[in-house]
Amino acid sequence: MIELDSITRNLLKQIAGLHKIPDGAVSFRRNGKGEIIRSTAHIEIKKKEDNPGINIYVHSSCQNEACHIPVVVTNEGLFDLVYNDFYIEEGAKVTIVAGCGVHSGSSSGHNGIHTFHIGKNAEVTYIENHLALGKGEGKILNPTTIVNMKEGSTMTMNTTQIGGVDFANRKTTANLKDKALLTINEKILTASNNIAKTDFKVNLIGENSRCKIVSRSVARDKSKQVFKSNMIGKNMCFGHVECDGIVLDNANIDSIPRVSARNNQASLSHEASIGKIASEQLTKLMTLGLSEKQAESKIIEGFLK
Amino acid sequence: MLELKNITYKIVEHGKEKVILDDISCVFDDKCLTAITGHNGSGKSTLTKIIMGIVKPTRGKIFFDGEDITKLSVDKRAKLGINYAFQQPVTFKGITVKDLIDITTGEENSTDKACEYLSKVGLCARNYLDRDFDKTLSGGEQKRIELALALAKPGKCFIFDEPEAGIDLWSFDKLNNIFDNEKCYIVVSHQERLLKKADKILVMENGKIAKYGEAKTVLKSLGSGYCERLKEGL
Numbered sequence: 001m002i003e004l005d006s007i008t009r010n011l012l013k014q015i016a017g018l019h020k021i022p023d024g025a026v027s028f029r030r031n032g033k034g035e036i037i038r039s040t041a042h043i044e045i046k047k048k049e050d051n052p053g054i055n056i057y058v059h060s061s062c063q064n065e066a067c068h069i070p071v072v073v074t075n076e077g078l079f080d081l082v083y084n085d086f087y088i089e090e091g092a093k094v095t096i097v098a099g100c101g102v103h104s105g106s107s108s109g110h111n112g113i114h115t116f117h118i119g120k121n122a123e124v125t126y127i128e129n130h131l132a133l134g135k136g137e138g139k140i141l142n143p144t145t146i147v148n149m150k151e152g153s154t155m156t157m158n159t160t161q162i163g164g165v166d167f168a169n170r171k172t173t174a175n176l177k178d179k180a181l182l183t184i185n186e187k188i189l190t191a192s193n194n195i196a197k198t199d200f201k202v203n204l205i206g207e208n209s210r211c212k213i214v215s216r217s218v219a220r221d222k223s224k225q226v227f228k229s230n231m232i233g234k235n236m237c238f239g240h241v242e243c244d245g246i247v248l249d250n251a252n253i254d255s256i257p258r259v260s261a262r263n264n265q266a267s268l269s270h271e272a273s274i275g276k277i278a279s280e281q282l283t284k285l286m287t288l289g290l291s292e293k294q295a296e297s298k299i300i301e302g303f304l305k
Numbered sequence: 306m307l308e309l310k311n312i313t314y315k316i317v318e319h320g321k322e323k324v325i326l327d328d329i330s331c332v333f334d335d336k337c338l339t340a341i342t343g344h345n346g347s348g349k350s351t352l353t354k355i356i357m358g359i360v361k362p363t364r365g366k367i368f369f370d371g372e373d374i375t376k377l378s379v380d381k382r383a384k385l386g387i388n389y390a391f392q393q394p395v396t397f398k399g400i401t402v403k404d405l406i407d408i409t410t411g412e413e414n415s416t417d418k419a420c421e422y423l424s425k426v427g428l429c430a431r432n433y434l435d436r437d438f439d440k441t442l443s444g445g446e447q448k449r450i451e452l453a454l455a456l457a458k459p460g461k462c463f464i465f466d467e468p469e470a471g472i473d474l475w476s477f478d479k480l481n482n483i484f485d486n487e488k489c490y491i492v493v494s495h496q497e498r499l500l501k502k503a504d505k506i507l508v509m510e511n512g513k514i515a516k517y518g519e520a521k522t523v524l525k526s527l528g529s530g531y532c533e534r535l536k537e538g539l
Contacts, residue, residue, distance in 0.1 A: 283379060305399040
């Protein structure tokens with residue numbers, strides 16, 4: 001059993017809802033080192049030989065099992081680079097809870113490069129929360145996610161950048177074969193001078209492949225956010241991108257959703273809206289007894305829920 | 306008791322001053338259902354928004370139980386016991402019906418308790434509690450939940466801006482039954498059935514009070530078919 005200090009415990013709680021290292025399949029990485037790697041009968045986790053990181057093999061026998069792979073960085077000046085590859089076999093059903101928490105007083109960060117190979121009819125739920133705490137600037141989190149989906153597979157990605165991250169460059173690329181379904185829900189909150197960039201590229205290659213991206217972001221103070229997405233329909237397919245932003249104070253949000261049809265059977269759409277909190281929403285909650293500040297917090301909390 | 310003294314509200318439209326409410330003075334009694342009626346644009350909704358503090362009057366004063374509330378914010382008035390249901394319900398992303406009930410009552414409600422509030426407006430409650438109060442709900446559902454929220458909040462004075470708009474007749478009957486004889490109810494309406502149920506009727510015309518008095522007397526003076534004429538804009 002490893003010792004967890006209060007900072008690590010707090011980060012784990014916030015990024016993964018964990019009060020301790022959980023039972024079951026786990027990879028716990030702290031300050032650039034894999035401290036715990038534990039496999040189960042259905043989920044095999046192996047340390048990579050060539051690069052920092054792990055390979056995770058989810059067997060077909062895995063039905064509704066969870067795998068936790070939290071990363072914590074608390075050392076000053078440490079930039080942790082990790083490659084995690086996920087091999088999900090045909091028909092497997094798995095929930096993967098990732099997440100990275102950084103706590104430091106100066107520059108440090110984590111670049112996680114995750115590649116998913118999802119087998120036929122497999123179902124994956126991927127939850128990834130990012131958080132940075134501690135004074136000082138220069139906390140960087142750059143997640144790269146590559147998703148290769150075989151026929152009939154589904155993946156739901158719920159990604160959240162909760163706060164405190166000074167700079168984030170979030171890149172996601174997905175390739176979907178026949179009847180594959182990808183759903184992405186992204187939530188980002190930036191404040192002070194934070195910069196967050198998001199870039200999705202989805203290739204709808206297979207017949208009846210489908211993808212829906214919903215991005216909600218709140219930018220306050222002087223923070224900046226750039227949302228980019230490119231949904232490319234190369235077959236009879238369906239794709240929809242929805243990005244809503246609330247911009248407060250002197251913050252900036254750029255939203256650039258792009259859809260590209262390379263087949264006349266591709267059905268692609270996008271919606272983008274950016275604005276301040278609607279005054280009638282504030283007024284409504286005030287008629288229920290909340291102060292203006294409380295109403296604003298409630299609206300943002302709901303928006304990013 | 307709610308008292309308006311010399312309430313005037315002016316706006317500037319296309320460079321010209323326009324009077325929306327013109328020196329309105331009146332009293333809304335406790336234990337009384339007052340219906341406010343009148344043509345579109347006569348100032349009915351603006352008058353109720355001024356009572357709630359959503360719109361600030363250009364001139365005049367508002368007293369609630371003897372206290373001058375003219376300068377109080379919307380939330381302070383809400384805390385004093387003034388409740389308001391909008392004509393067009395305001396929707397939210399990510400805030401559930403249950404969240405709104407909890408905000409309204411100021412406490413975490415049990416499922417049964419939360420259901421009670423929704424049942425009052427004829428909704429099969431459990432189906433709604435976890436749903437976001439957003440545009441995926443029909444206009445009628447939004448409207449009924451809006452009314453349920455206004456009724457759930459403890460209060461002394463309840464303002465409803467066209468509560469019957471967008472709800473079916475069954476709900477309308479149910480709605481009529483929620484006005485008891487205990488509180489001050491101020492209801493903007495064009496519906497004859499609601500006007501007949503009212504204790505008092507206030508008729509607005511061009512930003513002024515044209516008539517205000519006992520419902521029977523006012524209805525008589527308006528003549529038959531008044532509500533029909535209002536609906537047709539005559």
